[in-house]
Structure formats: C-alpha cells, structure tokens
Amino acid sequence: MIIEAVPPALPLDRLVLRGAADAPALLLRSGPLSYEALRAGVAKLAGWLGTVVREPGARVACWLPKTELACLMPLAAARAGLVYVPINPLLKRAQVAHILADSGAMLLIANAARLATLEPGDRAGAEMIDERDAWAGVEDASPLGDPSRHDPAQLAQILYTSGSTGKPKGVMLNHANLWFGAVSVATYLKLAPHDRLLGVMPLSFDYGQNQLLGGWYAGASIAPLDYLTPRDVVKTVAREALTTLAAIPPLWVQLLEQDWGDAGATLRRLTNTGGALTVDLVRKLRARFPQADLYAMYGLTEAFRSTYLDPALIDAHPTSIGTAIPLAEVMVVADDGSETIAGEEGELVHAGPLVAQGYWQDTERTAERFRPAPAWSRHGGIAVWSGDRVLRDGDGLLHFAGRRDAMIKTSGNRVSPQEVEDAALATGLVVEAVALGLPDARLGQAIHLVARAAPGADRESLPRALTAALPNFMVPQAIHWREAMPLNPNGKVDRAALSQELSRDRAA
Structure with missing residues (x-):
C-alpha cells in the first residue's frame, strides 16, 4: 500500500x-x-x-x-x-x-x-x-x-x-x-x-509499542497482555474477540502447539517480525488460521520497520520479507556501493522519515550505522545501514540472507545460518533450530546446530537428512538437542547465550 x-x-x-x-x-x-x-x-x-x-x-x-x-x-x-x-x-x-x-x-x-x-x-x-x-x-x-x-x-x-x-x-x-x-x-x-x-x-x-501507537492511530483498541504460558494468549484472544495477533517466530511455534478450538475464529490479521518465517511455519499458520491475513515483516529498531509482504503473496513467496513499507525507501546496496541487480546479495539500507536520530551519547556507533544514503537514493539524507544481507528476486521481492556479522565462514565458504536452519526445519524432525559458527582450527568456523525435536521425531535420522539436503560444507559438525531455547528479553532466541554455552562446553 x-x-x-x-x-x-x-x-x-x-x-x-x-x-x-x-x-x-x-x-x-x-x-x-x-x-x-x-x-x-x-x-x-x-x-x-x-x-x-x-x-x-x-x-x-x-x-x-x-x-x-x-x-x-x-x-x-x-x-x-x-x-x-x-x-x-x-x-x-x-x-x-x-x-x-x-x-x-x-x-x-x-x-x-x-x-x-x-x-x-x-x-x-x-x-x-x-x-x-x-x-x-x-x-x-x-x-x-x-x-x-x-x-x-x-x-x-x-x-x-x-x-x-x-x-x-x-x-x-x-x-x-x-x-x-x-x-x-x-x-x-x-x-x-x-x-x-x-x-x-x-x-x-x-514492535510491541507500535501495537499501541498504530492501533490508536487507527482508533482501534488494544488488549495489553503479560502472559505466563502460550495458553494465556489463546484465552485472551477468545475472551476479547481479538482481530489482530502479533508475534515472533518462537512464540508462533508455541502457539501452534496449543489447542485453539474456536478461539481464533475472530482473528483477521497475523503479523510477524523479529525473525524470519519458515516455509513450514507459514503453512501451519495458514492452515490453523485460514481466515486471517498473514503479514511477514522485517524491521530494526534504528528504522522501526522497513518491509512487509502483501498477504496475497505469502503462499507463493513464504520466505520473502516483501517490499518497502509506506514512507520508507529500502535499497539493496552492493559491496561497491552500487545498486544490486535481481538475485545479487547486498546490504539492506533504509532511508526516509522513519530513520532514527542515532544512538544516545554514542557518536562512534552512530557514525558506523547512520551514514549518508547512496547517491542514487530517491530520498537521500541520512540512512540506516542495517548490516543485514538481502537480495531482490525477479519479482522485486526481498529475501533475507543473514546478518553480515552472523555469517559463518567455514572452509573458505560463507554460510548463512538461516539456510542451515531452514534445511533442518524442512526435515520435519525439529520445530526450532539455531545454527552457529564456533571457532575451529581446521575449518575456521565449524557449524553447530542447536535443535528442539518435533514430538515423536527420530533424532538419530537428522544428520542423514541434513547430509542429503545440504552441500557437505554446510552440514553441521555437531547437533545439540534442547528441550527449550533460551530467549532474550524481547522473546527472540538468544543466539549469544547459546554460543557462549556451547563454547563453555567445548572448553570444559
């Protein structure tokens, strides 16, 4: 729009x-x-x-x-x-x-x-x-x-x-x-x-605050909830006859494990950000809430929100983060500063009136992230250089490739953690997966996969399934099973905590 x-x-x-x-x-x-x-x-x-x-x-x-x-x-x-x-x-x-x-x-x-x-x-x-x-x-x-x-x-x-x-x-x-x-x-x-x-x-x-501000701009109503269990969410949706549910992938996984019955019948809109949707997650959400539009979105605090995918495209393009939201100019910038062509990976750069004013009392980090927009920008001015790697497909839709600082360098290959995670989820053997690169004297970085098993899954078959699905250099060197993933205060999977935990285990 x-x-x-x-x-x-x-x-x-x-x-x-x-x-x-x-x-x-x-x-x-x-x-x-x-x-x-x-x-x-x-x-x-x-x-x-x-x-x-x-x-x-x-x-x-x-x-x-x-x-x-x-x-x-x-x-x-x-x-x-x-x-x-x-x-x-x-x-x-x-x-x-x-x-x-x-x-x-x-x-x-x-x-x-x-x-x-x-x-x-x-x-x-x-x-x-x-x-x-x-x-x-x-x-x-x-x-x-x-x-x-x-x-x-x-x-x-x-x-x-x-x-x-x-x-x-x-x-x-x-x-x-x-x-x-x-x-x-x-x-x-x-x-x-x-x-x-x-x-x-x-x-x-x-993302949480905008439930208030965006809802109030529309003259709508908001039900604030501090939930203890996913079941609390289901009950509140039913009690308040809610039309809109916003969450991030770890919460979606938990919500899909609940018995909703008729509780979600009033939902007309599901929105996701704070992590990429997977093909499996999209299909399960569409099956559970067929009457609701599903909005995949991408954002960063420094520009609030950058892209969204028209719900009409979610079934055909389940992993896309879409196109620029209203009032935003979103560019994909190649390493040489030029605009990328279709299929070429580059850095997502956001210009326009949603760009924040920098970091409080931190001129050094402000200068790193808030820099002049490329000369070919329509909006110009100061832009947020996200550090996130994306590419634009032939239809003009953006796809998230990974963070520059999260890319795994193994055996001379740059590997997106998300690609490994998507492959693990696609096996149907796991419901959550996090790929990490840990220091390795032989490989530079070795890929480790932390996974939460699907109910009744044969854990022993996951290495074979990944070997069949991925190039050899992308196959995890080790798989670590967890009953639950650690979450940071915003509810996202805490990758840093997992990395520190695995590093301690290897040193012990």
Missing part, C-alpha cells in the same frame, strides 16, 4: 484524538478504557510528570509490565515535553542500572518488588517512585489537557536494544519517527476502528 505524499508529522500525544470518545482504547483486565478516559488519563499523568520532573527534555524511565500507567506513559511523557525511556520488565538489576546511568534518567517508575532489587549505586541520581504512589500523585494532579504543540523533530523516546552484544545502546526517536511509524503500519495493515489488537510484545520493544 502506497502513501502518495508524506503527511505532516504531529506531536505524539495527539494520538489520543484519533479514536471516538466512547470507543475502547485499551481492553484491560479490569474492563475497557475508552478514548475519552485515555485522553483524561494522559492529561492527568502528563500534569503529574511535569510536577515531578521540571526540566524540559529530561529523561523519565518506566520499568513495569503492561499496566495502565505503562500504556499511557509514551503519550503522557510526550505531552509533558519529556523523553520517555521504557525498560523491559524482564531485565535485571545490572541492565537497568546501565540504562539509568546511560540515559541520565531523572525519574524511574516501577513496582516495589523491582525497586527493591536496585542498590543505591544503581540509581544514578534518578528519583524512584513506586507505581502505586505515582497513581496517587496523578489523582491529585492538575491535568495538562491541551494537545501539545511540540516540534515533531523534538526527541521523544530512547529505546534500548537488548544488548546481546555488549551493553544496551539507546536508539533516539523523535515525535515524527513515532508518528510516522504509527501512520505507516496502520496503513499497510489496514487497521480500522473496529479492530481489536493483542499486545504481547514488550512495550520497550518497537
């Missing part, structure tokens, strides 16, 4: 005006919260924030599950002229202390149990307020009721990456970045006021 001209960006807090006053904006366990109540809540919370933190542009952090306050914070902080720093509730003391110190947050809102885990030196000067005390202050606050007139170029948020390599880094997003992200996603997903979205991803994750 195309947006013919770039619409004007507005201050982020104006999203509260998009829905009908009596329509539900949030579907909370305590009951629905209308758009009228959302407007009042954002105004009161913004007014309270302004009394606690009086410095314009100050950073305010929130370390909470998906409570009502956590859902309102992005808009309330924006209205108060503050910079919001959401912290994943799954993070532990060391990561939170780093985020507080790095961001220079003046305020942290969390629950008592989380605050109790922090030591005095972890607070980095931030005032600590329990969520219950914050709500008490909000009740007595004067509302900051008028929609703001902030410059859309003003910094609005700092989103910290999961830190799988090194310490987390903060991606800077202004009001325009967040507003345009909501516009783009609501447009190509064809969201409408009657839609009811499930929010299972962390709100500190750009």
Whole structure:
C-alpha cells in the first residue's frame, strides 16, 4: 500500500484524538478504557510528570509490565515535553542500572518488588517512585489537557536494544519517527476502528509499542497482555474477540502447539517480525488460521520497520520479507556501493522519515550505522545501514540472507545460518533450530546446530537428512538437542547465550 505524499508529522500525544470518545482504547483486565478516559488519563499523568520532573527534555524511565500507567506513559511523557525511556520488565538489576546511568534518567517508575532489587549505586541520581504512589500523585494532579504543540523533530523516546552484544545502546526517536511509524503500519495493515489488537510484545520493544501507537492511530483498541504460558494468549484472544495477533517466530511455534478450538475464529490479521518465517511455519499458520491475513515483516529498531509482504503473496513467496513499507525507501546496496541487480546479495539500507536520530551519547556507533544514503537514493539524507544481507528476486521481492556479522565462514565458504536452519526445519524432525559458527582450527568456523525435536521425531535420522539436503560444507559438525531455547528479553532466541554455552562446553 502506497502513501502518495508524506503527511505532516504531529506531536505524539495527539494520538489520543484519533479514536471516538466512547470507543475502547485499551481492553484491560479490569474492563475497557475508552478514548475519552485515555485522553483524561494522559492529561492527568502528563500534569503529574511535569510536577515531578521540571526540566524540559529530561529523561523519565518506566520499568513495569503492561499496566495502565505503562500504556499511557509514551503519550503522557510526550505531552509533558519529556523523553520517555521504557525498560523491559524482564531485565535485571545490572541492565537497568546501565540504562539509568546511560540515559541520565531523572525519574524511574516501577513496582516495589523491582525497586527493591536496585542498590543505591544503581540509581544514578534518578528519583524512584513506586507505581502505586505515582497513581496517587496523578489523582491529585492538575491535568495538562491541551494537545501539545511540540516540534515533531523534538526527541521523544530512547529505546534500548537488548544488548546481546555488549551493553544496551539507546536508539533516539523523535515525535515524527513515532508518528510516522504509527501512520505507516496502520496503513499497510489496514487497521480500522473496529479492530481489536493483542499486545504481547514488550512495550520497550518497537514492535510491541507500535501495537499501541498504530492501533490508536487507527482508533482501534488494544488488549495489553503479560502472559505466563502460550495458553494465556489463546484465552485472551477468545475472551476479547481479538482481530489482530502479533508475534515472533518462537512464540508462533508455541502457539501452534496449543489447542485453539474456536478461539481464533475472530482473528483477521497475523503479523510477524523479529525473525524470519519458515516455509513450514507459514503453512501451519495458514492452515490453523485460514481466515486471517498473514503479514511477514522485517524491521530494526534504528528504522522501526522497513518491509512487509502483501498477504496475497505469502503462499507463493513464504520466505520473502516483501517490499518497502509506506514512507520508507529500502535499497539493496552492493559491496561497491552500487545498486544490486535481481538475485545479487547486498546490504539492506533504509532511508526516509522513519530513520532514527542515532544512538544516545554514542557518536562512534552512530557514525558506523547512520551514514549518508547512496547517491542514487530517491530520498537521500541520512540512512540506516542495517548490516543485514538481502537480495531482490525477479519479482522485486526481498529475501533475507543473514546478518553480515552472523555469517559463518567455514572452509573458505560463507554460510548463512538461516539456510542451515531452514534445511533442518524442512526435515520435519525439529520445530526450532539455531545454527552457529564456533571457532575451529581446521575449518575456521565449524557449524553447530542447536535443535528442539518435533514430538515423536527420530533424532538419530537428522544428520542423514541434513547430509542429503545440504552441500557437505554446510552440514553441521555437531547437533545439540534442547528441550527449550533460551530467549532474550524481547522473546527472540538468544543466539549469544547459546554460543557462549556451547563454547563453555567445548572448553570444559
């Protein structure tokens, strides 16, 4: 879907005006919260924030599950002229202390149990307020009721990456970045006021937060959920008659193992990012939810979202990540800086109004990732050079090949981990697979496969199946079976943890 001209960006807090006053904006366990109540809540919370933190542009952090306050914070902080720093509730003391110190947050809102885990030196000067005390202050606050007139170029948020390599880094997003992200996603997903979205991803994750922002742009309603088991997701879909379910591949695998019965009958839209869909996963999702459109998407925090595949093409092109989303220019750049031809692998480079403002207080890493767009770019300006390798097929559709820094170099061959993983999944013997390259004196890197077996599968037959399916240099040197894969705080398979685990095992 195309947006013919770039619409004007507005201050982020104006999203509260998009829905009908009596329509539900949030579907909370305590009951629905209308758009009228959302407007009042954002105004009161913004007014309270302004009394606690009086410095314009100050950073305010929130370390909470998906409570009502956590859902309102992005808009309330924006209205108060503050910079919001959401912290994943799954993070532990060391990561939170780093985020507080790095961001220079003046305020942290969390629950008592989380605050109790922090030591005095972890607070980095931030005032600590329990969520219950914050709500008490909000009740007595004067509302900051008028929609703001902030410059859309003003910094609005700092989103910290999961830190799988090194310490987390903060991606800077202004009001325009967040507003345009909501516009783009609501447009190509064809969201409408009657839609009811499930929010299972962390709100500190750009994909999770956009369930709120994109849904509110469309005037739709969102059911925030902190689930303990996949069964909780199934029950919530049924209880709230949800139309839209967003997840990442590890969660899809778990959800497909559930007995849905009639629970998914209301679903009209499934969206995936945070990892590539496999042919098998696409087929199973299409079979389980035949009435729902399946959107394969690709994104990175530094540009929020880059591509999506039209659901009409998913059956014929199940592994494609599609084409550029509205408002984005996506290029495939060859190693010599030229535009690639069909079938030629290159780096995905994203230009346009969704490109973030760089990394907070990190000019060196900003200069590495945020660089001028190629001379032949239509949009120009600063682009995000993703480091991800893709290729464009003859139909103009993009296909993910792997990360430049994740490619395995074995026996002089460059091997995409995803190709090995896809081959393992295609055998039907495994339901999850992660390919890693570990140092090897003979090969440079040896391919190791970590796998979770399919129910009743003959594990001993997997090496033979892979030998039959892959060139010799791509066949894993070792297979490690796991009953469950480790996940990082955003719910993705933690490749770094697996690599460290295998390396320790080999050294022991």
